[in-house]
Amino acid sequence: QLPKIYAITPTYKRPVQKAELTRLSHTLMLVPNLHWVIVEDAEKKSELVANLLARTGMPYTHLHAVTPATWKIKPKEAWYNKPRGVLQRNAALAWLRANVRSDEEGVVYFADDDNAYALEVFDEMRYVKTVGVWPVGLVGGLMVERPKVNAEGKVVGWLTVWSPNRPFAIDMAGFAVNLKLFMSKPEGKFKNEVQKGYQESEFLRHFVTSLDDVEPKAENCTKVYVWHTRTENPPLREEIRLKKEAKPPSD
Ligand code: UDP
Numbered sequence: 001q002l003p004k005i006y007a008i009t010p011t012y013k014r015p016v017q018k019a020e021l022t023r024l025s026h027t028l029m030l031v032p033n034l035h036w037v038i039v040e041d042a043e044k045k046s047e048l049v050a051n052l053l054a055r056t057g058m059p060y061t062h063l064h065a066v067t068p069a070t071w072k073i074k075p076k077e078a079w080y081n082k083p084r085g086v087l088q089r090n091a092a093l094a095w096l097r098a099n100v101r102s103d104e105e106g107v108v109y110f111a112d113d114d115n116a117y118a119l120e121v122f123d124e125m126r127y128v129k130t131v132g133v134w135p136v137g138l139v140g141g142l143m144v145e146r147p148k149v150n151a152e153g154k155v156v157g158w159l160t161v162w163s164p165n166r167p168f169a170i171d172m173a174g175f176a177v178n179l180k181l182f183m184s185k186p187e188g189k190f191k192n193e194v195q196k197g198y199q200e201s202e203f204l205r206h207f208v209t210s211l212d213d214v215e216p217k218a219e220n221c222t223k224v225y226v227w228h229t230r231t232e233n234p235p236l237r238e239e240i241r242l243k244k245e246a247k248p249p250s251d
């Protein structure tokens with residue numbers, strides 16, 4: 001029996017949501033022994049997500065947790081101004097702590113709905129015993145951000161340009177935590193109230209105190225198996241115009 005991958009995906013309603021989740025689900029369906037924990041940023045679970053999950057035929061858990069208005073990014077606001085997916089990831093972590101046997105073999109991974117995943121990334125993370133790390137493409141203003149690995153195969157820092165002195169200068173898509181280690185540290189979670197770019201560090205500090213304990217994956221962090229792609233919000237101007245025309249004149 002392969003160790004299980006618990007993949008946690010926050011998601012929210014927007015025009016591209018079904019396209020993103022279709023693409024992601026069609027990747028995850030190819031991964032053996034993966035349990036998908038999908039958490040909608042919404043007041044309640046939607047039919048769209050429920051139907052999509054049912055069609056995958058894979059093991060999943062469907063949850064919801066709404067981001068309060070104070071933490072929601074406003075329409076004209078820059079996307080990096082506020083953290084995203086915090087309460088949703090925490091809802092998934094709480095579900096895991098309540099439902100997973102503490103002796104189960106596996107890992108926890110955060111799979112945002114808009115990234116691009118090569119199947120290799122799942123092979124790399126599956127046997128991680130502490131915290132596994134690997135490069136992430138198209139992030140931090142670079143083609144790739146990667147952990148710095150020395151000649152002895154130890155992680156000794158982070159090859160990033162933006163804020164390289166963070167304890168863990170790594171994107172959410174670039175690490176997985178061993179399940180038993182995760183279960184042994186009930187305080188490990190995310191917080192809205194952290195400095196920009198410090199979500200990963202805030203979470204990981206609960207599980208690793210020294211870089212010595214971090215496992216470099218993907219051929220000593222030389223291969224890129226996941227990309228922090230971001231999907232354009234499509235300009236639906238014709239949709240908006242047609243909706244306006246359909247309305248009876250107000251005067
Ligand atoms: N997300 C969410 N609610 C929001 C914004 C984002 O649940 O209001 C989810 C989104 O679907 C994704 C994750 O949080 O899975 C990270 O968001 P995004 O991809 O926009 O951020 P980025 O990767 O650019 O930091």
Ligand code: MN
Binds near residue numbers: 114115228229230
């Ligand atoms: Mn994203």
